[in-house]
Structures are given as C-alpha cells and as structure tokens.
Amino acid sequence: MSDKIADLAALRAQKRRRKCPICGKPASEQSRPFCSEACRRIDLDRWRTEAYRIPAEESDEEESQPKPDDEEKDG
Ligand SMILES: [Zn+2]
Numbered sequence: 001m002s003d004k005i006a007d008l009a010a011l012r013a014q015k016r017r018r019k020c021p022i023c024g025k026p027a028s029e030q031s032r033p034f035c036s037e038a039c040r041r042i043d044l045d046r047w048r049t050e051a052y053r054i055p056a057e058e059s060d061e062e063e064s065q066p067k068p069d070d071e072e073k074d075g
Contacts (some may be wrong), residue, residue, distance in 0.1 A: 018027045020035035022042050027033045034040040 018033045019025065020027050020033065020039050022034060022039035025035040025039075027035050031037050031040050034043065
C-alpha cells in the first residue's frame with residue numbers, strides 16, 4: 001500500500017518538475033523555472049532586449065500637413 005503512495009508522490013514530483021525554458025534541462029529548486037542562474041539571466045536579457053525593441057507609445061500627429069504659403073495678398 002505504501003508503495004502506491006510512494007508511486008503517487010513520485011508522479012506528482014515529476015509533474016511539478018519543470019524544464020528550463022532556455023536549455024531544456026530540469027529546473028532547479030533554487031532558480032525555478034530555470035536550471036541555473038545563468039539561464040535565468042539569459043532569459044532576463046532576452047526579455048529586456050525585446051522590451052527595448054518595442055518603441056514607446058508613438059504619438060500620432062494630427063494631420064500635420066505643411067500649409068501652403070499662398071497667402072500673398074496685395075495690401
Ligand atoms: Zn537552463
């Protein structure tokens with residue numbers, strides 16, 4: 001009977017164990033969900049680069065068409 005319980009626990013542990021999204025190695029408890037601090041850093045760097053890539057909210061100008069200088073009247 002205790003065998004079954006142990007089996008269940010093992011199964012749960014397996015389910016909980018995640019793989020490092022960077023290199024695919026089993027994640028470590030210390031640096032979940034990554035396998036190591038190194039991989040965590042890589043992920044962070046990636047995230048940062050992506051963030052920098054996205055331009056800040058572009059303020060769309062309201063019809064800023066150049067006005068023609070045709071206001072020439074003979075005074
Ligand atoms: Zn890793």
